Amino acid sequence: MRPLMSNSRLIYDCPDTNADLYYATHFEAPDAVLFLEHKGKKYLVLSDLELERGKKESSVDRVLSLGAFIEKAKKRGQKGVIGVIDTLLKDFKIKKLSVPQSTGFTLVDALRKKGYAVEAGDHPFYPERALKTPKEKKWMQEAQKTVFKAMAKAEKILRESKIVKGALKWRGKILTSERLRFEIENFLLQEGYHTIMQPIVSCGLQATDPHCLGSGPLKAHQSIIVDIFPKNDKTKFFGDATRTFCKGKASPELKKMYAAVKTAQETAIKKIRAGINGKIIHQAIVDAFKKAGFQTGTIDGAKQGFIHGTGHGIGLEVHEEPVRIAARDFILKAGHVVTVEPGLYYRKIGGVRLEDIVCVTKKGREPFPTYPKKLEIL
Amino acid sequence: MRPLMSNSRLIYDCPDTNADLYYATHFEAPDAVLFLEHKGKKYLVLSDLELERGKKESSVDRVLSLGAFIEKAKKRGQKGVIGVIDTLLKDFKIKKLSVPQSTGFTLVDALRKKGYAVEAGDHPFYPERALKTPKEKKWMQEAQKTVFKAMAKAEKILRESKIVKGALKWRGKILTSERLRFEIENFLLQEGYHTIMQPIVSCGLQATDPHCLGSGPLKAHQSIIVDIFPKNDKTKFFGDATRTFCKGKASPELKKMYAAVKTAQETAIKKIRAGINGKIIHQAIVDAFKKAGFQTGTIDGAKQGFIHGTGHGIGLEVHEEPVRIAARDFILKAGHVVTVEPGLYYRKIGGVRLEDIVCVTKKGREPFPTYPKKLEIL
Numbered sequence: 001m002r003p004l005m006s007n008s009r010l011i012y013d014c015p016d017t018n019a020d021l022y023y024a025t026h027f028e029a030p031d032a033v034l035f036l037e038h039k040g041k042k043y044l045v046l047s048d049l050e051l052e053r054g055k056k057e058s059s060v061d062r063v064l065s066l067g068a069f070i071e072k073a074k075k076r077g078q079k080g081v082i083g084v085i086d087t088l089l090k091d092f093k094i095k096k097l098s099v100p101q102s103t104g105f106t107l108v109d110a111l112r113k114k115g116y117a118v119e120a121g122d123h124p125f126y127p128e129r130a131l132k133t134p135k136e137k138k139w140m141q142e143a144q145k146t147v148f149k150a151m152a153k154a155e156k157i158l159r160e161s162k163i164v165k166g167a168l169k170w171r172g173k174i175l176t177s178e179r180l181r182f183e184i185e186n187f188l189l190q191e192g193y194h195t196i197m198q199p200i201v202s203c204g205l206q207a208t209d210p211h212c213l214g215s216g217p218l219k220a221h222q223s224i225i226v227d228i229f230p231k232n233d234k235t236k237f238f239g240d241a242t243r244t245f246c247k248g249k250a251s252p253e254l255k256k257m258y259a260a261v262k263t264a265q266e267t268a269i270k271k272i273r274a275g276i277n278g279k280i281i282h283q284a285i286v287d288a289f290k291k292a293g294f295q296t297g298t299i300d301g302a303k304q305g306f307i308h309g310t311g312h313g314i315g316l317e318v319h320e321e322p323v324r325i326a327a328r329d330f331i332l333k334a335g336h337v338v339t340v341e342p343g344l345y346y347r348k349i350g351g352v353r354l355e356d357i358v359c360v361t362k363k364g365r366e367p368f369p370t371y372p373k374k375l376e377i378l
Numbered sequence: 379m380r381p382l383m384s385n386s387r388l389i390y391d392c393p394d395t396n397a398d399l400y401y402a403t404h405f406e407a408p409d410a411v412l413f414l415e416h417k418g419k420k421y422l423v424l425s426d427l428e429l430e431r432g433k434k435e436s437s438v439d440r441v442l443s444l445g446a447f448i449e450k451a452k453k454r455g456q457k458g459v460i461g462v463i464d465t466l467l468k469d470f471k472i473k474k475l476s477v478p479q480s481t482g483f484t485l486v487d488a489l490r491k492k493g494y495a496v497e498a499g500d501h502p503f504y505p506e507r508a509l510k511t512p513k514e515k516k517w518m519q520e521a522q523k524t525v526f527k528a529m530a531k532a533e534k535i536l537r538e539s540k541i542v543k544g545a546l547k548w549r550g551k552i553l554t555s556e557r558l559r560f561e562i563e564n565f566l567l568q569e570g571y572h573t574i575m576q577p578i579v580s581c582g583l584q585a586t587d588p589h590c591l592g593s594g595p596l597k598a599h600q601s602i603i604v605d606i607f608p609k610n611d612k613t614k615f616f617g618d619a620t621r622t623f624c625k626g627k628a629s630p631e632l633k634k635m636y637a638a639v640k641t642a643q644e645t646a647i648k649k650i651r652a653g654i655n656g657k658i659i660h661q662a663i664v665d666a667f668k669k670a671g672f673q674t675g676t677i678d679g680a681k682q683g684f685i686h687g688t689g690h691g692i693g694l695e696v697h698e699e700p701v702r703i704a705a706r707d708f709i710l711k712a713g714h715v716v717t718v719e720p721g722l723y724y725r726k727i728g729g730v731r732l733e734d735i736v737c738v739t740k741k742g743r744e745p746f747p748t749y750p751k752k753l754e755i756l
Contacts, residue, residue, distance in 0.1 A: 016575070017395065029589065030575050030696075030697070031697065048681040048685060049587075049589060049685060049686060050589060051681075052587065052680060053587055053590060099483075101482050101483070101484040103482065104478075104479050104480040104482070104483070105477075105479070105481050105482065105485075105486035105487075106479040106498045107483075108483035109483075118483075120483070120484045182568065185567055186564060186567055189563055189564060189567065190560065190564075194573070194576070196574075197394065209430065209431055210427060211407065211408075211427060211428060211431065212431060233576070302430060303426040303427070303429075307426060307427060308427060318408075
């Protein structure tokens with residue numbers, strides 16, 4: 001972590017979508033609020049509508065009245081967000097401040113015009129957010145446990161389905177990606193989770209595109225990727241896991257692919273410990289796939305093989321920086337919580353991805369909930 | 379709309395959270411993508427992972443390969459997002475460009491350092507987004523119809539509930555805000571809608587805070603605010619409506635408040651037409667409340683009365699700029715779709731809010747789905 005020039009940090013954004021702001025305040029709001037951290041103390045500037053709730057629910061040291069600052073700004077002949085921020089900074093005698101790199105440039109331009117030295121903060125703005133506390137780890141384990149309960153539900157539906165002319169029938173109806181996704185989401189809702197992004201339930205050719213949500217009837221004897229990443233309503237932490245199933249017998253090629261991905265994931269997980277470079281883990285998977293005969297590259301005009309990274313940081317965001325286990329250098333630290341999700345995608349065979357969450361410790365990994373890995377549902 | 383200096387517009391953001399980017403591309407993606415509009419043609423720069431899907435699903439004129447631009451940038455000794463954008467702009471011989479006001483200042487600083495003239499675009503970046511097309515209006519009407527189906531479901535549950543010692547019992551259990559919210563969300567999920575923000579189901583003192591989500595047992599003889607604003611999975615457009623109920627007999631004060639809000643909403647809706655200033659509509663409600671004896675101001679140390687705006691624009695975002703029907707000047711235009719949602723909040727009586735969506739036309743309003751307004755459920 002590089003030292004900060006200033007001892008004042010300012011965020012103007014929505015706590016519901018800015019994970020750093022939520023992390024700093026534990027305050028939920030759908031609209032933009034003003035946050036200041038100065039000399040180690042935290043302040044929220046809230047409208048009359050939010051003032052009382054802010055005092056009750058937020059974790060900041062003091063909640064200030066936006067209305068009062070608007071009045072004060074008006075007396076100085078200023079208005080708007082800039083007028084309020086200027087008034088706030090003058091009150092605190094702040095001339096230098098750091099803001100998130102994502103801060104809108106028109107806001108920063110206006111502050112600089114008023115003579116403030118505005119510098120870019122770290123990304124994430126609170127880098128310590130990447131290193132999970134015991135309480136946060138517990139919340140993430142709970143989330144992951146629920147993800148696997150949802151996975152079990154999906155597997156049960158596939159097990160209960162009958163194969164009819166290559167399609168799947170469940171409770172008298174053709175089973176679609178949409179239906180299976182609904183059953184997963186409905187279960188998560190009951191458990192107090194929301195799917196900010198919908199779960200992936202993709203089959204056949206669709207499953208060879210890792211970002212395809214999946215739609216239409218699920219097919220027998222083809223790989224079905226189920227990727228679930230919901231957010232807990234209360235803790236705001238995400239879980240994230242993927243399993244690949246095949247209803248009915250799988251082809252020998254698909255079985256071989258599944259075995260390769262399973263071995264690759266085990267290899268990667270075993271390598272995880274504080275101090276290792278994520279690049280080395282990623283390269284080990286690339287090499288293992290190559291050795292097993294699974295090439296990555298452009299085939300028939302489309303990228304096929306192992307076409308994404310091995311993992312990413314996760315927490316208050318589902319893809320959380322700075323952690324990436326991929327082709328770039330990144331040293332893992334104790335307290336990082338990351339996904340490990342190798343996959344193989346070939347248009348002629350299908351897609352296979354297996355994903356678990358791992359918490360990095362000094363010597364290796366901390367136990368996290370997991371779920372059996374078995375391709376065929378007969 | 380002020381004229382743009384440049385004929386090039388650039389966005390680097392996530393289509394799933396940036397409504398302007400989705401509007402311009404009709405492309406869904408959870409991670410940041412690069413978008414360029416130049417001389418009336420639209421381009422998306424996508425990674426290998428998204429390339430094929432982009433060609434199939436997006437509405438842009440051409441999808442370009444991010445991989446190819448990374449290679450090209452590398453040959454020029456450049457890397458990262460800035461390297462790619464610089465290479466792209468050089469290819470198109472662009473020196474001046476406009477970007478959304480929310481664009482991160484570090485990105486803009488870096489582009490300016492490379493000699494580009496970067497100006498702030500309109501807000502919203504595509505101002506025409508505020509004026510809904512016939513197709514978009516149809517989508518919003520569909521969304522609103524579904525919101526009211528969910529409202530009917532909530533009302534039915536309240537109707538079926540029994541009053542037991544001041545609490546409500548439904549299907550043998552104490553009815554809570556959480557349970558009623560779950561039933562609403564579960565219904566919406568089935569209908570192909572997601573609640574990006576959860577519905578409000580708040581009762582008693584909680585209902586006097588318009589942003590309080592509500593929790594715990596619902597009570598008889600107190601106002602219950604139900605505010606539902608889900609997003610359609612396919613069209614991405616929002617619906618938004620609020621009703622206030624009271625299970626069992628309401629107090630005369632609550633009834634009087636409800637009648638005042640109902641009349642205020644009718645008055646406001648009748649005033650809506652192209653050319654009117656939203657401020658006039660808002661002031662008419664403020665005056666009507668005052669005349670009916672409902673003061674707004676600080677009472678017992680907390681803001682009470684009519685403590686929020688009358689309405690807001692809605693579309694691909696639930697709160698959509700530039701439209702606000704509030705204390706500030708804003709002229710309504712034909713094609714604006716806005717909420718009309720006056721409310722009164724008194725700690726000693728409760729909260730009442732009624733909300734419908736209205737589409738502005740030259741002469742008045744276009745019909746939009748609505749739902750009966752009746753306080754007591756006996």
